[in-house]
Structure formats: structure tokens, C-alpha cells
Amino acid sequence: MKEEKSFKHWADSIAEKLEERANTDPILAKVVAEKGYFVYDEKTPSGKIHIGAGRGWVIHDAVAKALRARGLKAKFVLSSDDMDPLDKMPVDADAKKYEKYMGAPFMNIPSPVSGYKSYAEYYFRQATDKFAEFGIECELASTGQDYIDGKFNRTIKIALDNSDKIREIYKRFSRKGSIGTERIPFNPICEKCGRIATTLVTEWDSKREVVKYKCLPDFVPWAKGCGYEGERSPYNGGGKFPWKVEWAAKWPTHGVIMETAGKDHFSAGGSRSVAIAISDEVFDYPPPYPSTRKKTGDGYEFFTIGGRKMSTSKGRGISFSDMTDYAPATMLRYLLVKTRPRAVIDFDPVGTNKMILLFEAYDKTERIYFGKDAVDNERELAHEKRVYELSHIGPVPKTMPAQIPFTHATMLVQILPDIKSVVDSLKSTGHLSENLSSDDEKYVTGRLTFVKKWVAEFAPEEYKFVVNEKVPDDVMKSFSDAQKDALTMLAESLRKKKMAEDELYNEFKRICSETGLAPKEFFRTCYVALLGKERGPKLVSLIVAVGQERVAKVLVTLE
Numbered sequence: 001m002k003e004e005k006s007f008k009h010w011a012d013s014i015a016e017k018l019e020e021r022a023n024t025d026p027i028l029a030k031v032v033a034e035k036g037y038f039v040y041d042e043k044t045p046s047g048k049i050h051i052g053a054g055r056g057w058v059i060h061d062a063v064a065k066a067l068r069a070r071g072l073k074a075k076f077v078l079s080s081d082d083m084d085p086l087d088k089m090p091v092d093a094d095a096k097k098y099e100k101y102m103g104a105p106f107m108n109i110p111s112p113v114s115g116y117k118s119y120a121e122y123y124f125r126q127a128t129d130k131f132a133e134f135g136i137e138c139e140l141a142s143t144g145q146d147y148i149d150g151k152f153n154r155t156i157k158i159a160l161d162n163s164d165k166i167r168e169i170y171k172r173f174s175r176k177g178s179i180g181t182e183r184i185p186f187n188p189i190c191e192k193c194g195r196i197a198t199t200l201v202t203e204w205d206s207k208r209e210v211v212k213y214k215c216l217p218d219f220v221p222w223a224k225g226c227g228y229e230g231e232r233s234p235y236n237g238g239g240k241f242p243w244k245v246e247w248a249a250k251w252p253t254h255g256v257i258m259e260t261a262g263k264d265h266f267s268a269g270g271s272r273s274v275a276i277a278i279s280d281e282v283f284d285y286p287p288p289y290p291s292t293r294k295k296t297g298d299g300y301e302f303f304t305i306g307g308r309k310m311s312t313s314k315g316r317g318i319s320f321s322d323m324t325d326y327a328p329a330t331m332l333r334y335l336l337v338k339t340r341p342r343a344v345i346d347f348d349p350v351g352t353n354k355m356i357l358l359f360e361a362y363d364k365t366e367r368i369y370f371g372k373d374a375v376d377n378e379r380e381l382a383h384e385k386r387v388y389e390l391s392h393i394g395p396v397p398k399t400m401p402a403q404i405p406f407t408h409a410t411m412l413v414q415i416l417p418d419i420k421s422v423v424d425s426l427k428s429t430g431h432l433s434e435n436l437s438s439d440d441e442k443y444v445t446g447r448l449t450f451v452k453k454w455v456a457e458f459a460p461e462e463y464k465f466v467v468n469e470k471v472p473d474d475v476m477k478s479f480s481d482a483q484k485d486a487l488t489m490l491a492e493s494l495r496k497k498k499m500a501e502d503e504l505y506n507e508f509k510r511i512c513s514e515t516g517l518a519p520k521e522f523f524r525t526c527y528v529a530l531l532g533k534e535r536g537p538k539l540v541s542l543i544v545a546v547g548q549e550r551v552a553k554v555l556v557t558l559e
């Protein structure tokens with residue numbers, strides 16, 4: 001039993017814990033019986049959404065898939081927090097145009113680009129339109145629409161009737177003098193100016209179920225309220241909770257059993273702590289995994305690109321939607337599924353060989369899945385198989401897709417004129433089967449197209465080269481007689497007959513012994529002559545790929 005436990009993928013372990021919760025907590029048992037397992041995440045569509053949030057989406061998706069793999073009814077829902085106010089000038093849209101919308105809900109602000117219902121929809125869809133590519137199966141929701149549809153009406157009443165309790169919780173967790181602790185926890189939309197960030201509730205009339213409010217010019221420094229005073233129903237889209245209360249209110253409203261977030265939300269006394277206290281003490285609902293009524297639990301670690309923690313609000317770094325320009329979605333999903341949520345991921349695809357290593361790791365996992373590569377033990381086998389299943393986009397195929405040797409491919413894309421020639425070369429060297437299925441042909445072409453882009457845009461110098469037309473004069477002069485002889489002998493034998501890689505290698509040995517050059521010196525000489533660099537791709541492969549005749553022609557200029 002003990003050993004079996006260690007086989008589990010993290011998503012399966014979480015799914016198991018969720019099932020345990022549903023079986024032991026009477027509130028959750030009822031919710032799950034009615035709706036199934038509700039895995040939830042949310043995002044404010046304030047601008048370009050950075051890649052770090054994508055980690056959360058893949059985690060929630062993997063857990064929902066793991067629940068379904070246990071035969072349970074489960075879904076992942078991602079909600080756009082589109083009732084949140086615009087609180088910073090957008091960095092990638094016409095800021096001047098948006099000045100008047102500061103403090104208004106994102107769902108009521110026009111999109112910076114035509115074809116979208118609102119500012120909120122535009123930015124949300126920048127990310128969610130990529131979900132299919134990432135294999136994320138997810139139902140999309142709008143928190144603003146949930147308010148309008150009255151889904152929060154019950155929790156709004158409970159919260160307003162218990163605002164003393166909520167204020168007490170805020171005070172318990174905030175540092176002395178923090179703002180907000182004295183307020184009634186609700187932000188109505190001003191009926192005159194439409195802003196939501198500028199309103200202060202002065203009274204909750206529980207009998208008539210209306211809030212009295214003021215729209216204040218100096219309530220927040222970044223948005224100016226219109227001065228209106230009025231009263232309105234808080235229900236059906238009349239306003240929203242402050243966000244920590246909203247976070248807590250969502251859980252009983254939807255029946256959420258799992259919702260995690262980045263670890264910055266989980267700090268001691270942070271927003272998650274406040275939300276779980278409100279969920280427990282005000283709404284009497286067990287907070288979702290990884291929290292309990294008493295413990296905050298741990299959020300997932302940062303996902304950074306190239307060592308920088310990226311922030312959407314600062315407008316820096318790579319967004320979720322732009323990330324596929326740097327790495328294929330399949331590879332990113334694999335990286336996120338393979339890594340436990342509590343481990344930091346710092347992925348730097350630019351100027352390093354990490355991208356190639358990631359492709360190779362994926363292919364190794366794939367070979368293990370299909371029984372083509374051996375593993376050390378059962379545990380590793382079980383782990384790799386599950387990683388493959390959870391990271392594969394779409395149904396896992398019956399037979400293994402065609403694989404390509406990546407490092408070798410980085411060389412071919414630089415020598416050959418197009419991808420088709422690269423495929424042909426890989427077939428002629430036996431790296432690919434002569435009769436690829438059309439699916440495999442398409443798959444391989446896609447990967448090679450990415451390799452070509454990677455070499456051109458992101459590869460470190462050691463992967464890049466250009467084959468000389470002729471050896472430059474100064475290089476030629478720098479060679480010793482033995483070096484010149486070696487190159488001439490190589491050119492002659494390349495012209496004599498077509499050689500396989502092993503025959504070529506034997507030829508190298510012969511030339512070394514006849515000229516007295518050490519093998520290391522021989523290889524260096526060839527690279528300098530052919531590429532103008534001290535090192536290069538495996539010499540036999542390079543010669544085969546470039547073609548014996550063309551190599552001989554470069555070397556013969558030495559004569």
C-alpha cells in the first residue's frame with residue numbers, strides 16, 4: 001500500500017483528497033451530489049494576462065481531468081471578474097480614451113479593439129481563446145453576469161446582515177490603521193456616473209433591502225466620484241463585494257470544492273486567510289482545497305520566464321497569449337503538468353538550450369508511455385505515463401507519434417532550404433520512417449517549423465552556424481601543413497565515393513594517423529575551415545547533411 005501511494009501524480013492526489021472531503025463533509029456531500037465536483041478559478045481582465053496565471057489554469061484543468069478519470073462528475077470553471085473596476089490606465093490601449101472610465105466596472109467599458117463586447121471580454125478572450133491549444137477544458141463564466149443573474153443575492157444579504165462580523169475579521173487580519181476595516185462590505189454601482197470604485201455605503205436597510213450610498217470625489221486617488229447620493233437594491237447587479245468578501249462568497253454560491261491561487265495570496269494574514277475566515281464564520285461553508293476552515297494551505301509557486309517575476313499590471317513580461325510565440329503550448333502544458341505545483345518554475349527559452357531539453361524530455365516521456373524506452377522502476381513508469389496522459393493535448397493516440405532528433409534538426413534547418421528537404425533528409429538517414437502517415441507528416445512539419453523559428457530567434461550562439469562557401473584566406477594561412485594535408489585528404493575521399501556515417505568516421509581515423517593530427521585537432525580544423533568556429537554539430541552528421549560534394553568544394557579551396 002505504501003509503495004502504491006508514491007505512484008500518484010499530484011493531480012490524482014488532489015482528486016483523491018477532494019473525494020475524501022466530499023465523503024466526509026456533509027455540506028460538500030450535498031453540493032457534490034447536486035452539481036458534481038466544481039473546480040473554480042477566477043481572473044480580473046484588467047489587461048494582458050501574464051503566463052503565471054496560466055499555471056493555475058493548467059493545475060485546475062489537470063485536477064478536473066483527474067477527478068473525471070476517477071469516474072466522478074467534475075468540471076473546471078474559470079470566471080472573469082469583470083465587475084472589478086478599472087484602477088490603472090491601460091498600458092497597451094489608448095490611455096487618454098480610458099481616463100473617464102477609471103473606477104467603472106470592466107464589463108461596462110468599451111473594448112480597445114472592435115469585435116468584443118467590452119474591455120473585460122477583450123482581455124479575457126486574449127487568454128481563453130488559447131485554451132484549446134493548451135488542452136484546457138473549461139467552462140467560461142462572468143462574475144458580473146452572476147451578480148446580474150442574482151446568484152449572489154443570498155450571500156449579499158448574509159454579508160450585509162453580518163457586516164459587523166466581517167469588519168471584525170478584517171480587523172483581526174489587518175495591520176493597525178488599515179483602511180476598509182470600518183466600512184460596510186459592499187460597493188454599489190453609482191446610478192449617476194456608473195463607477196463602482198468610488199461609492200461608500202453609509203447604511204444597509206435590512207428590512208427594505210436597500211443600501212444608502214455616496215459617490216465620493218476623493219474616495220480613491222485614481223478615480224473621481226460624481227458626488228451623487230442615493231439608495232438602491234444591492235441585488236441583481238446593483239454592485240459587488242470588496243474582493244476578499246467576494247472570494248469567500250463565490251464558494252457557497254457556486255459550491256466550489258477546489259480553488260487554488262498563486263502563493264502570494266496565501267501569505268500569513270493575506271487575502272486567502274481573510275476569505276477562509278469569512279467563508280467559515282459568515283457563510284458557514286468549508287473553504288475549497290487547499291484550504292480548510294482552519295488552515296489556509298499553500299498556493300502554487302511562481303511560474304517565471306527567464307528569472308523575472310512577471311506582472312500584468314506593470315505591463316512587463318510575457319503574457320499567456322504571447323507565450324506560444326516562444327514555446328509550443330504542448331510543451332508548456334507538459335512542463336506545468338510534470339512539475340508539482342509547489343515547485344518554482346523558471347523557464348528561459350531565449351538564448352539557452354532549455355527549449356530543446358524540454359522537447360527531448362517530452363519525447364522521452366512519450367517513448368516511456370509507449371514502452372519504447374526503459375525506466376528504472378515502477379514508480380517512474382507510473383509517473384511518466386500519467387504525466388503523458390495529463391499533458392497530451394486531445395486523446396492519446398494508439399501508436400506513438402513520429403519523433404525527430406532535435407539537436408540534429410537544429411543543424412538541418414540551417415543547411416537545407418526548406419522543411420520538406422529536412423523531412424526528406426531525416427527519412428534518408430533513418431531518423432524518420434520512409435512512409436510517414438499524413439498525421440505524422442503534419443506533426444513533424446509543425447515541430448520542425450518551430451525548430452527553425454527557435455534557431456533563428458532564440459537559440460544560443462553555439463547552435464547557430466553558416467557553412468562557408470570557401471575557407472577565408474587568413475584562416476587558410478593560419479593552418480599548419482599537417483592541417484592542410486588533412487583537409488585535402490578529406491576532400492579527396494569525400495569526392496571518391498559516397499560514405500555512410502561509420503565509413504566517414506573510419507576515414508577521419510585514417511587521416512589522423514597519416515597526418516599525425518590528434519583527433520581533437522582534426523575536428524577543430526574541420527570546424528574552423530567549414531564554419532569559421534572552433535566547434536559545431538557532430539562532424540559526420542554535418543558532412544552527410546551538407547553533402548559530400550559541397551563539403552569537398554569548400555575544402556578544396558585550400559589547394
Ligand SMILES: [Zn+2]
Pocket residue numbers: 190191192193194195198215225226227228
Ligand atoms: Zn457617481
